[in-house]
Amino acid sequence: MNTSPAVGLGVRLSAVAMAIGMIAAGVSSEEGWTQFRGGPQQRGVAAGALPAELEPVWTFEIADGIESTAAIAGGKVYVGGLDGKLYALELGSGKLLWSYDTGEQMEIKSSPLIAGGTVYFGDEYGRFHAVDAGSGEVRWRFEAGSSIPGGANLASGCILFGSYDNSIYCLKPEDGSLVWKTETEGYVHGTPAIDGGRVISSGCDGFLRLLDARSGKELGKLPIGDYIGASPAVFSNQVFFGTFNNQVLAIDLGDGQRPPKIVWEYAHQERSFPFYSSAAVTEELVIIGGRDKMVHALKRETGDLAWIHTAPARVDASPVVAGDRVFVADQSGLLKALALSDGRVLWEFATGDSFAASPAIAEGRLVIGTEIGVLYCFAGVQARTSASSSGHVPR
Numbered sequence: 001m002n003t004s005p006a007v008g009l010g011v012r013l014s015a016v017a018m019a020i021g022m023i024a025a026g027v028s029s030e031e032g033w034t035q036f037r038g039g040p041q042q043r044g045v046a047a048g049a050l051p052a053e054l055e056p057v058w059t060f061e062i063a064d065g066i067e068s069t070a071a072i073a074g075g076k077v078y079v080g081g082l083d084g085k086l087y088a089l090e091l092g093s094g095k096l097l098w099s100y101d102t103g104e105q106m107e108i109k110s111s112p113l114i115a116g117g118t119v120y121f122g123d124e125y126g127r128f129h130a131v132d133a134g135s136g137e138v139r140w141r142f143e144a145g146s147s148i149p150g151g152a153n154l155a156s157g158c159i160l161f162g163s164y165d166n167s168i169y170c171l172k173p174e175d176g177s178l179v180w181k182t183e184t185e186g187y188v189h190g191t192p193a194i195d196g197g198r199v200i201s202s203g204c205d206g207f208l209r210l211l212d213a214r215s216g217k218e219l220g221k222l223p224i225g226d227y228i229g230a231s232p233a234v235f236s237n238q239v240f241f242g243t244f245n246n247q248v249l250a251i252d253l254g255d256g257q258r259p260p261k262i263v264w265e266y267a268h269q270e271r272s273f274p275f276y277s278s279a280a281v282t283e284e285l286v287i288i289g290g291r292d293k294m295v296h297a298l299k300r301e302t303g304d305l306a307w308i309h310t311a312p313a314r315v316d317a318s319p320v321v322a323g324d325r326v327f328v329a330d331q332s333g334l335l336k337a338l339a340l341s342d343g344r345v346l347w348e349f350a351t352g353d354s355f356a357a358s359p360a361i362a363e364g365r366l367v368i369g370t371e372i373g374v375l376y377c378f379a380g381v382q383a384r385t386s387a388s389s390s391g392h393v394p395r
Helices: 013-025 381-389
Strands: 055-061 071-073 076-080 085-090 096-101 113-115 118-122 127-132 138-143 153-155 158-163 167-171 178-183 193-195 198-202 207-212 218-223 233-235 238-242 248-252 261-266 285-289 294-299 305-310 320-322 325-329 334-339 345-350 360-362 365-369 374-379
Touching (some): 071 360, 076 365, 076 374, 113 153, 118 158, 153 193, 193 233, 198 238, 238 285, 248 285, 294 325
Antiparallel strands (some): 055 374, 076 085, 085 096, 113 118, 118 127, 127 138, 153 158, 158 167, 167 178, 198 207, 233 238, 238 248, 285 294, 294 305, 320 325, 325 334, 334 345, 360 365, 365 374
C-alpha cells in the first residue's frame, strides 16, 4: 500500500502528543462517545444515564442518508453521510459548524473516532482520513485497497482499522504513515477491539484474530467457520459477537500460553436468523439485536437467555446501555428504551424510517441517524425547550 504525503503540515504538536499518549494507553482522554461502541473494548455502555422521558431537541438532514454512528466530544457531534461528507454540529443546538468533503461523493459508513483534536474515519473508496476536529481541515489521508466501512480504534501508537482489501492496518496518528499491515482471508467489515496491547478482529473470513498492537504479529487465531459482520466486544478477557450462522459466541482470549477457545454458544430455539448487530456487554448481560426481529439478553457468564424483546422489524443497529436501560433501534424506525432487568419497554419514539446506525450517548443526550438521512438529538424536555428558544426545533 502507498501512503500519501501529509496534507496540512501545520499540525499542532500538542495535539499530536496528546493523541500518541492516549493511544499508548488504549483510551481516549476526551469525555464523550468518542468512537464506535463508546470505547476501545467496544462494550456499548455509556458513562452516564439519560432522563426518563426524552424528546427530540433538534434534527439535521443529510440528503443521501446516514449509516455512520455519530461521535460526541467537547459539546460537538461528528457524523459521516452517504453524501461523502463528514459533518460537525453543535451538540446543544444542531447548528452546523463545518463539513468536510471526501471528494467524488464517496459514501461514509465508517463511524468517526475522535482523539487528540483529530477525527479519524474511512470511506467507501478506500481512503482513510484524519481531519482537524476544530476546523474540518484535512491533516492527512491514506489509501487502502478497498472500502473501509468499519470504524477505527487506537492503541500502542496505532490508529487501527480494517478494510475490504482483506487487511488490518496500523497507521501513525501524526502523519498517517504505515506502521504495519496484516492480511486476512476475507473482508474486514467491523471495527477491531483493543484489550491491553492486543488487537481483536472478527472478520468475514470466519476467523477471530488476536494481533500484537505494536507489531501486527499474530498472537492467536480461532476458526469460527461463519461470516462475521459484527464488531467484537471485550469484557474480562472474553470476547462476544454474533455470526451470520445465527449464533452468539463467547470466547476466552487465552493468555499467550492458552489459545483462544469458545466458552459458550447461544442460538434461539425457534428462529434462525443472522446477527449483524454488535453486542453491548455489562457485568451480567450480553445484549444483541438480531435479524430475527428480536433483542436477546444473555447471561454473560453462561450464555443462558435472560430475556427477549420482540421488535416489529430486524435489529441491525447495535444496542447501547445507559444506566438501567438499554436503547435499541430497529428497521421499522422505532427507537426504544428497554429495562435492563427484564426488557420491558419504558420509552419509545417512532421516526418512520429505518436505522442502520447505532445510538451514541454522552453529555445527557442521545444522537442517532436514520437511513433516509435525518440525524436526531434526544434530551430531556427542559433541553428541548432551550433548543426551541434558539430556533433549532424538532421536525
